[in-house]
Amino acid sequence: MITYHEQNRTIKLDTPNTSYVLGIREGGFLLNLYYGRRLPDDNLWSLAKRLKSASFSPCDPDDPNFSQDVAPMEYPTNGRGDFRVCALSVRGADGSSVTDLRYVSHRVTAGKPDLPGLPHLYVTDDTQCETLEVTLCDPCTNVEAVLVYTVFHDCDVIAKHVRLTNRGNQTVKLERALSSCVDLPSMDFDLVTLWGRHAKERQLERRPLGHGLQGIHSIRGSSSHSHNPFAALVQTGATETTGDVYGFNLIYSGNFTLTAEVDHDATTRVVMGIDPTDFGWLLAPGDTFVTPEAVHVFSADGLGSMSRTFHRCYDAHLIRGRWQKQKRPLLINSWEAAYFDFDTDKLISFAERAKELGIEMLVMDDGWFGKRNDDTNSLGDGFINEKKLNLGRLIATVHGMGLKFGIWYEPEMISPDSDLFRAHPDWCVHVPGRTPSIARQQYVLDVSRPDVRENIFAQMRSVLGTYPIDYVKWDFNRNLSEASSALLPAERSGEFFHRFVLGTYALQDRLTREFPNLLLENCSGGGGRFDPGMLYYSPQIWTSDNTDPIERLNIQFGTSLCYPASSMGAHVSACDRTGYRTKGDVALWGTFGYELDPNKLGTEDREIVKAQVKDYHKYYDLIHSGELYRLLCPWDNAFVCAWSFVSEDKREALVTVVRMRRQDDVLLHLKLQGLDPDAMYTVEDTGETYSGALLMYAGLEMTDKAWDDGESCKLHLLAE
Ligand code: DGJ
Numbered sequence: 001m002i003t004y005h006e007q008n009r010t011i012k013l014d015t016p017n018t019s020y021v022l023g024i025r026e027g028g029f030l031l032n033l034y035y036g037r038r039l040p041d042d043n044l045w046s047l048a049k050r051l052k053s054a055s056f057s058p059c060d061p062d063d064p065n066f067s068q069d070v071a072p073m074e075y076p077t078n079g080r081g082d083f084r085v086c087a088l089s090v091r092g093a094d095g096s097s098v099t100d101l102r103y104v105s106h107r108v109t110a111g112k113p114d115l116p117g118l119p120h121l122y123v124t125d126d127t128q129c130e131t132l133e134v135t136l137c138d139p140c141t142n143v144e145a146v147l148v149y150t151v152f153h154d155c156d157v158i159a160k161h162v163r164l165t166n167r168g169n170q171t172v173k174l175e176r177a178l179s180s181c182v183d184l185p186s187m188d189f190d191l192v193t194l195w196g197r198h199a200k201e202r203q204l205e206r207r208p209l210g211h212g213l214q215g216i217h218s219i220r221g222s223s224s225h226s227h228n229p230f231a232a233l234v235q236t237g238a239t240e241t242t243g244d245v246y247g248f249n250l251i252y253s254g255n256f257t258l259t260a261e262v263d264h265d266a267t268t269r270v271v272m273g274i275d276p277t278d279f280g281w282l283l284a285p286g287d288t289f290v291t292p293e294a295v296h297v298f299s300a301d302g303l304g305s306m307s308r309t310f311h312r313c314y315d316a317h318l319i320r321g322r323w324q325k326q327k328r329p330l331l332i333n334s335w336e337a338a339y340f341d342f343d344t345d346k347l348i349s350f351a352e353r354a355k356e357l358g359i360e361m362l363v364m365d366d367g368w369f370g371k372r373n374d375d376t377n378s379l380g381d382g383f384i385n386e387k388k389l390n391l392g393r394l395i396a397t398v399h400g401m402g403l404k405f406g407i408w409y410e411p412e413m414i415s416p417d418s419d420l421f422r423a424h425p426d427w428c429v430h431v432p433g434r435t436p437s438i439a440r441q442q443y444v445l446d447v448s449r450p451d452v453r454e455n456i457f458a459q460m461r462s463v464l465g466t467y468p469i470d471y472v473k474w475d476f477n478r479n480l481s482e483a484s485s486a487l488l489p490a491e492r493s494g495e496f497f498h499r500f501v502l503g504t505y506a507l508q509d510r511l512t513r514e515f516p517n518l519l520l521e522n523c524s525g526g527g528g529r530f531d532p533g534m535l536y537y538s539p540q541i542w543t544s545d546n547t548d549p550i551e552r553l554n555i556q557f558g559t560s561l562c563y564p565a566s567s568m569g570a571h572v573s574a575c576d577r578t579g580y581r582t583k584g585d586v587a588l589w590g591t592f593g594y595e596l597d598p599n600k601l602g603t604e605d606r607e608i609v610k611a612q613v614k615d616y617h618k619y620y621d622l623i624h625s626g627e628l629y630r631l632l633c634p635w636d637n638a639f640v641c642a643w644s645f646v647s648e649d650k651r652e653a654l655v656t657v658v659r660m661r662r663q664d665d666v667l668l669h670l671k672l673q674g675l676d677p678d679a680m681y682t683v684e685d686t687g688e689t690y691s692g693a694l695l696m697y698a699g700l701e702m703t704d705k706a707w708d709d710g711e712s713c714k715l716h717l718l719a720e
Helices: 302-317 342-359 391-400 419-423 450-464 489-514 532-538 549-559 580-587 601-626 692-699
Strands: 003-004 010-014 018-025 027-039 089-093 102-110 129-137 145-153 157-166 172-185 187-197 200-208 211-218 229-235 245-251 256-262 268-274 281-283 289-292 293-298 331-333 359-363 406-411 471-473 519-522 540-542 568-571 591-595 626-632 642-648 653-658 680-683 689-691 712-719
Touching: 003 102, 003 129, 010 102, 010 211, 018 289, 018 450, 027 102, 027 172, 027 293, 027 391, 089 419, 157 172, 172 293, 187 211, 187 549, 187 580, 200 229, 200 331, 200 549, 211 229, 229 256, 229 519, 245 256, 245 268, 245 532, 256 489, 268 391, 281 489, 293 580, 302 406, 342 359, 342 391, 342 601, 359 471, 359 689, 359 692, 391 406, 450 489, 450 680, 489 519, 489 532, 519 532, 549 642, 549 653, 568 580, 580 591, 580 601, 580 653, 580 712, 591 601, 601 642, 601 653
Parallel strands: 331 359, 331 591, 359 406, 406 471, 471 519, 519 540, 540 568, 568 591
Antiparallel strands: 003 010, 010 018, 018 027, 089 172, 102 129, 129 145, 145 157, 157 289, 157 293, 172 268, 172 281, 187 200, 187 229, 211 256, 229 245, 245 293, 256 268, 626 642, 642 653, 653 712, 680 689, 680 712
């Protein structure tokens, strides 16, 4: 609900359990009075008071207590006396970058506007949310900023983006155009972020805030393995189940910044948006620039509840299309089974064995096109390698067995050894006069160019339109360097990175529109582009190339901070760190599949796999529609990890425990969460019965489950 209090000049945005309050101050300054647990409709102006500590900074001549430098500014700008990190900086025709935004008007509407060309949260019906648009304007340049906030009625989420329009008559340049700013009156927080690298994505890091700037960013051209566009401010001492937590996530797949600044008054400002490094956007009179959308979640009950809010929201309002709710096919992927070494018959043999095990789809990974038998060539040549493959026969045979069929692409890349590169050497991202740098033996195609996109799409269509293909894995295997486009004039070179991302979005949008039945899975050397931007186009993303179940625990726990189980590609592979049971128990958490040669499975392991396939069906609804509870996290406990999915009605739960390292002589009372304390639950395998209260408050005694390193167990609880 959004309410405007005319007398107080405040606007209050309420989700079911949170409030976000704006104040319009004299002089037209828009302030962020409050964000947190839901409040009644009090006058909140007292919260705008700050210490009189801006003695060197400009103050309101009529009110020396008001300075932008210490006020909680809603969308802070550059050069007018707020010296903290700002959200907007516009260089005017006079060369100055002073930017000043004053309130003009606001309006509230039902529903939510689209962000053209950008992924965003959506609703299926205007009654599901309300949107506030606050219009601000710079009186000198006439640059207008419309701050757009959507509150959802079914989850504690506030989405926010900004529409910047040049209403003046001279061209200006946006040098910094962030999506959101939140000013909090305390620094008693830890900053939680997800760092990583290839095969070690989204590792949780928690550090206390200190004075000054801290945060994460990417300037790699994609959201990247190194940092995920997610951060949380976690009240000092808050845990999985207790304490105030602010979660932030940017719906964007390119360069981003997520920065917190603590000032001399111990207040904390968080800004997020496109990273300003190498960013500059010319705005001619009448032009509009739309920032990516930022997602804000507040939880008064710790990190677990924050995560569940993100999950519910993304399952309902981000993931789209036919596959949003439809059960995803259980797949087997050829990569770890064969790498580039396959032909039609080998893949058919995978499908035959997979079929016997109950697997539902065969995915042919890298190596089917051009003359590609290793990673030195052929990206850009999306025609079938007929020496290696009879695609028609392969698909007909696989479909004939009742299996679906999927295929791998890396559309934004080009090999120097490719027909496409020989025909269009200028189509790769490069700076004329400099040799483009090579990474993983490949260059990047300049997808900011419509002609390049057209070629990529035509090539994809010639395969996808000819053969009945059910699934595409869209890969992206390098960072961008020499980032520049031949089509952009010098003064627009700062637009390249964002235009590149828009180009990727345009391609994925077109693909999913023209092939609405296709199941798209994004990937980037594992999970290097695991972000909500990609999730808007593909309901699932390959989480990591690391399929070792013990390493996966950190990766999946970290990913789950923000992203739902339905989005996490998780496969059982031949890696021998643990037995198949543990591999299956860990992979069940995501969109389940296999990454191995099924011909090589021993008799005993085949039986385990068959049982896993049954489990996949048995627990699918519980895992994909239930709520995740992280019970013992790898960042808190080096020995045991545990998590559970609990059905919405609390009648059913699946608890999974993995012993990472044996720890003798230590009791394990596993306290469950999210159950009905008054219900009696039966453990399916043993028939033992416990109350929800006992399971949650005393814990389930699991010490005698004396498993060895790397073993796991699952408990299925059903309420009587
Ligand atoms: C990186 C992906 O993460 C892998 O799963 C595989 O598809 C390879 N690329 C293929 O080159």
